[in-house]
Amino acid sequence: MSNAPQPGAPEPSGEQWASRIGVILAVAGSAVGLGNFLRFPGNAAQNGAGAFMIPYFVSLLVLGIPLCWAEWTMGRFGGRKGFNSAPGVFSVIWPHPAAKYFGAIALLIPLVIYMYYVLIEAWCLGYAINYLTGDLLKGSDPKAYNSFFGDFVGAGSDGALLKAGNRQWLWVLGGVFVLNFVLIYRGVSKGIEAFCKVAMPVMAVLALIVLVRVLTLGEHDGRSVLDGLGYMWNPDFEKLKNPQTWLAASGQIFFSLSVGFGIIVNYASYLKDEDDVVLSGLTSSSMNEFFEVCLGGLITIPAAFIFLGALDPGTLDSSFALGFKALPNVFGGMWGGRVIGFMWFFMLFVAAITSSVSMLQPVIAFFEEGFGLKRHASAAILGLISAMGCGFVVWFSKDLMVLDTFDFWVGSVLIFLLALVQSILYGWIFGIKRGEEESNIGAHLHIPRFVQLMLKYVVPVYLLVIFTAFCWNNVMSHDIAKGSLDIALSADLEPGAPSAALTAALKKQDFKVPAEAILQQATNGGPWELVAADGKQVLAFGEPNDAGIPILTHAAGRLETVLESESALSAIIFVGLVLAFLLVSINIAGHRWVAEGKLQYGKSS
Amino acid sequence: MNPLIRDLACNLLAALTPQGWAMMLVSISVVLGLVSYCLYRVLTLPPVDVQDIKGPLEIDTRDTTDAD
Numbered sequence: 087m088s089n090a091p092q093p094g095a096p097e098p099s100g101e102q103w104a105s106r107i108g109v110i111l112a113v114a115g116s117a118v119g120l121g122n123f124l125r126f127p128g129n130a131a132q133n134g135a136g137a138f139m140i141p142y143f144v145s146l147l148v149l150g151i152p153l154c155w156a157e158w159t160m161g162r163f164g165g166r167k168g169f170n171s172a173p174g175v176f177s178v179i180w181p182h183p184a185a186k187y188f189g190a191i192a193l194l195i196p197l198v199i200y201m202y203y204v205l206i207e208a209w210c211l212g213y214a215i216n217y218l219t220g221d222l223l224k225g226s227d228p229k230a231y232n233s234f235f236g237d238f239v240g241a242g243s244d245g246a247l248l249k250a251g252n253r254q255w256l257w258v259l260g261g262v263f264v265l266n267f268v269l270i271y272r273g274v275s276k277g278i279e280a281f282c283k284v285a286m287p288v289m290a291v292l293a294l295i296v297l298v299r300v301l302t303l304g305e306h307d308g309r310s311v312l313d314g315l316g317y318m319w320n321p322d323f324e325k326l327k328n329p330q331t332w333l334a335a336s337g338q339i340f341f342s343l344s345v346g347f348g349i350i351v352n353y354a355s356y357l358k359d360e361d362d363v364v365l366s367g368l369t370s371s372s373m374n375e376f377f378e379v380c381l382g383g384l385i386t387i388p389a390a391f392i393f394l395g396a397l398d399p400g401t402l403d404s405s406f407a408l409g410f411k412a413l414p415n416v417f418g419g420m421w422g423g424r425v426i427g428f429m430w431f432f433m434l435f436v437a438a439i440t441s442s443v444s445m446l447q448p449v450i451a452f453f454e455e456g457f458g459l460k461r462h463a464s465a466a467i468l469g470l471i472s473a474m475g476c477g478f479v480v481w482f483s484k485d486l487m488v489l490d491t492f493d494f495w496v497g498s499v500l501i502f503l504l505a506l507v508q509s510i511l512y513g514w515i516f517g518i519k520r521g522e523e524e525s526n527i528g529a530h531l532h533i534p535r536f537v538q539l540m541l542k543y544v545v546p547v548y549l550l551v552i553f554t555a556f557c558w559n560n561v562m563s564h565d566i567a568k569g570s571l572d573i574a575l576s577a578d579l580e581p582g583a584p585s586a587a588l589t590a591a592l593k594k595q596d597f598k599v600p601a602e603a604i605l606q607q608a609t610n611g612g613p614w615e616l617v618a619a620d621g622k623q624v625l626a627f628g629e630p631n632d633a634g635i636p637i638l639t640h641a642a643g644r645l646e647t648v649l650e651s652e653s654a655l656s657a658i659i660f661v662g663l664v665l666a667f668l669l670v671s672i673n674i675a676g677h678r679w680v681a682e683g684k685l686q687y688g689k690s691s
Numbered sequence: 692m693n694p695l696i697r698d699l700a701c702n703l704l705a706a707l708t709p710q711g712w713a714m715m716l717v718s719i720s721v722v723l724g725l726v727s728y729c730l731y732r733v734l735t736l737p738p739v740d741v742q743d744i745k746g747p748l749e750i751d752t753r754d755t756t757d758a759d
Contacts, residue, residue, distance in 0.1 A: 106733055136714030143721070312707045320711035369729035376726045380719050530736060 101170070101274045102356050108279035110366050113353055114373035115282040115440030117344040118289070120206065122378040123434065124405035126338055127386040131318055132402045133334045134325030139379075141326070141335035146343075146375070149336060149548055152541050153345040153505060154371050155533055156512040158363035159525040161354025163516075168684060170355040171452035172348050173672045177679070180515045181687050186676050188511075190668045191504045192348030193452055196445035197468075197668075198496040198661055199347075201475030202489045203442050204266060208259040209239065209410065210435035215258070217417070217428035226419050228394075228411070235410045240483035244653070247480055256480070263476065266439065270446040271465050274356050278443055285440050286373075292433035293381040299426050300389045306419065309395065314388030317396065329555070336552045341498075342378055343371055344441075346505030352448040360528035368531065377437075386413065393419050406486075409434070446472075456675030471664070478660055482653045491657035494560070494644055502553040509549060513542035563643035565626055569595045570634035579614045579627060579635075581606055597625060597637065613638075 103109040130138040164175025173189030216222040224230035238255065240246030247256060269277045303311055325331045344350065354363060386408065390397055393416040401407045417427035446468060453464035482488040512521055518538040525533050571591055578585040582604060584592075589599050602619040608626070615626040628636035648654045679685035707715070 106736065110733065136711050136718075139714055139718045143718075310706075315715065316707040316711050319715040320708050321714050365729065365732055369726075369733050372722065372726040372729050375722045379722045383715075383718070530732060 102358055103279055103361075104275040105279070106361070106366065108275070108283055109353065109357065109361075110370045110373070111282040111286045112278050112440075112444070113344075113350060113366075113370035115286055116347075116349050116353070116444035117342065117370065117374040117441070118286075118377045119437050119441040120210075120405055120409065120434055121338075121342055122374065123293075123382040123386055123437070124409040126342065126378045126382050127318065128402040128405065128408050129334050129338050130383065131387050131397070132399060133328075133331040134322045135317070136319040136321035137323045137326055138331065138335060141332045142339060145332075145336040145339040146371075148540060149545060150339040150343045150345065151368065151371055152537050152545055153509060154343055154350065154367045155364060155525060155537070156521065156541055157345060157350040157508060158354045158367040159521055160508070160512055160516065161351040162357045162359075162361065162363050163524050164351065165355030165357060166359055169455060170352060171448060171455055172351055173452060173675065174455060174679065174685070175351055175355060176511060177676070177685055177687075179511050181685075183676065183687055186672050187669060188507050189452075190665060190672055191500055191507065192351065193449050193668050193672075194661070194665050195346075195348050195496055195500050195504060196448050197472065198475065198492055198664065200266075200442055200445040200472055202479045202492050203438065203445065204263055204472075204476055205259060205479055205489065207435060207438035207442055208255070208262045210431050210438055211262060212238065212255050212258050213410065213414070214428050214431035214435060217424055217431060220424060222414055222427060223418055223424055224414075226393075226415065228415050231411045231414045231418070234414070235406070239486060240480075241485055244482050244484045247483055259476075259480070262439070263473070266443050266446060267465060267469055269439075269443045270450060271461065273461065274447065278447065281443065282440055285436050289377075289433055289436045289440070290381075292429045292436070293377065293385070296426055296430050296433065297381060297385050299420075299422065300385050303389070303392055303420065306392050307395070309392050311388060311392065314391040315384070317391040318383060318387040330559075333552055333555050333559070336548070337556065340505065340552075341501070343374055346501040346503075346508065347445075348448050348504060349444045351508070352451055353444070355451075362528050362530045364525055364529045364533055365531040389413070389416050389420075392416075452671070452675070456671060456678065458678075471667075475660070475664070478657075482656065484653065487651055487653040488657040491644075491648065491654040492661065495658065496661060499557070499561075502549065502556065506546060506549045506553060509541065509546045513546060518542045561644050563646045564641045565628070565638040566641055567628065567636045568639050569597070569637040571627070571637060573630055573634050576630060576635060579605060584616060592625070592637070595637070600624060 103112070130136075130142075160175060160179055164170070164178055167174075167178040169175050169178060171189065172192030173186035176185045176189045176192075179185070213222060222234065224234065236242060237246075237252070240252060246252060269281050271277065272280070300314075301311055303314075340346065350367075357363065357366075387397075390408070390412050394412060397408070397412065401412050413430065414427065417423035417430070420426060449468050450461065450464045453459050453467055454461065459467075479488050479492065512518075516524075518541060521541070522533065522535070522538050571588070575588055575591060578588040584599060584603065584605050588605075592599050599616065600618045603616050603624055605614055605616055607613070608615050613626050613628060616624045618624050623640050626638040626640065628638050642650075648658055676685070680687070
């Protein structure tokens with residue numbers, strides 16, 4: 087097939103990647119981020135350590151790589167039909183007026199993630215600068231690092247970052263924000279590709295230096311490197327019986343490879359007609375795995391274990407706690423910690439910027455092809471919208487509630503949804519036969535037939551199952567049984583202050599009973615609950631059974647958090663407004679494409 | 692975390708067991724093998740025909756000139 091447009095065919099986009107390795111590095115750079123170095127090790131250590139790698143590799147083969155190939159194939163197909171943005175690409179795959187609106191999710195995700203990711207990127211650079219100046223060498227007291235992080239991100243109160251004394255880090259944020267736009271403004275090949283060709287090797291070299299330092303650490307409090315590696319890799323096969331382990335592994339693969347972000351479809355649309363998608367997709371995925379398993383898996387947890395011992399679940403579960411509190415504590419106690427700390431955070435900064443710059447391109451491409459704007463104008467509009475969003479996250483900094491809300495509802499829930507939409511588009515609308523033919527064009531490696539069948543029958547079901555389980559675990563509130571009381575204490579469940587016997591029984595099981603807490607019945611005849619002075623439930627007691635009286639703790643789901651927190655609700659409203667803006671824009675762009683003859687509904691391409 | 696549980700975890704998980712070595716080496720070998728194979732294949736592909744080469748300077752992006 088020639089690169090020249092065929093007569094009557096839509097004109098392909100002007101932008102293209104300059105080299106094979108360039109596009110691979112750009113896609114890998116988009117996928118490699120903080121999750122590779124912080125989320126993966128935390129997830130693995132909590133879910134069976136070495137045994138975690140079994141569901142991890144199964145998910146990579148069943149879910150990750152097939153979905154990547156589907157996205158690469160659909161993206162290049164859309165690019166050949168003259169579209170680079172998801173609304174356009176989806177419309178040529180499914181020539182129906184509704185198709186373009188699904189593309190709104192693929193624009194919303196990178197745009198909203200950019201709004202908070204650029205802030206995290208600035209934290210990484212800020213931490214690196216603090217290592218250079220020596221301000222982050224605070225000895226071995228964990229509280230010093232917790233307090234530094236809290237002040238640094240303004241977690242104490244809304245607007246804390248704008249108060250006198252905190253404003254200097256806003257310059258770092260401003261600089262990082264502008265740097266992203268300078269790179270994106272230069273275009274796909276001269277900006278993103280040229281930058282990733284330098285940034286990816288730099289990132290690998292920095293990570294390798296930190297790895298060598300970690301592997302040559304001596305004993306600390308009787309713990310050696312082998313102990314640290316044991317904590318990360320000694321398998322606990324019992325954990326494989328727990329569905330949560332499989333869910334965590336699937337989620338890790340899914341987020342790590344950046345499938346469902348709306349970025350791969352956009353990047354692949356800039357490929358030339360006969361550029362390979364199969365080998366390129368596999369290479370970028372394997373590069374991401376290299377950073378995650380070979381570097382992330384050997385650095386983070388072993389280093390933290392040597393200096394801090396076994397980490398509590400709260401630290402392992404939170405990338406921020408592990409990366410910005412525990413690891414600085416490690417560097418603080420390490421010989422050469424100042425240099426290694428700088429290298430580590432600068433490496434995270436580079437990893438973050440190769441990801442954040444990729445988040446801007448899908449929206450820029452939409453403004454360009456949807457409204458016929460030049461890159462300058464598209465970048466200016468995007469800059470304005472993303473600056474408003476970033477300002478929103480900076481101002482509502484208390485407990486990082488807005489950032490966390492954006493991350494959960496957009497950076498997790500919508501990503502599942504988009505991946506599901508894309509898998510159905512590929513498997514059931516585009517069709518696996520057509521998909522196989524399309525992916526074979528220019529391929530230096532062929533996708534096995536069973537992978538196409540998996541993409542049609544297994545991947546959508548697999549995604550639906552893990553999406554449902556994910557929502558059930560995280561969106562809904564749950565009362566979790568954390569212990570039980572002797573049945574004889576039933577008589578002590580009566581309105582008013584808890585009896586001395588009840589208080590003693592609870593304390594014996596490590597439950598805290600706040601002063602002035604009272605017992606009350608939630609509803610007439612409902613379960614008994616222990617309520618603090620501020621009216622918040624501390625514990626609840628279930629229906630007595632053979633084991634005694636269950637002690638229940640309330641785990642608030644995300645839905646409850648949104649309904650109870652003004653900041654979280656504001657964040658959801660903000661996302662809704664951005665989505666409405668995108669839907670209206672897509673509607674206008676759709677009319678324009680039809681009027682120009684670029685898009686013809688009901689006519690399969 | 693309870694100090695007793697913490698110490699117990701430290702002792703139980705001390706050092707790298709043979710199974711731990713196996714999981715670590717197999718995982719790293721699989722990934723290194725895959726990435727090496729892919730990079731070898733990509734970097735040894737025949738060069739693109741000269742007439743098809745579109746270097747950055749030759750691409751008309753049509754959106755960076757005549758700013759609005």
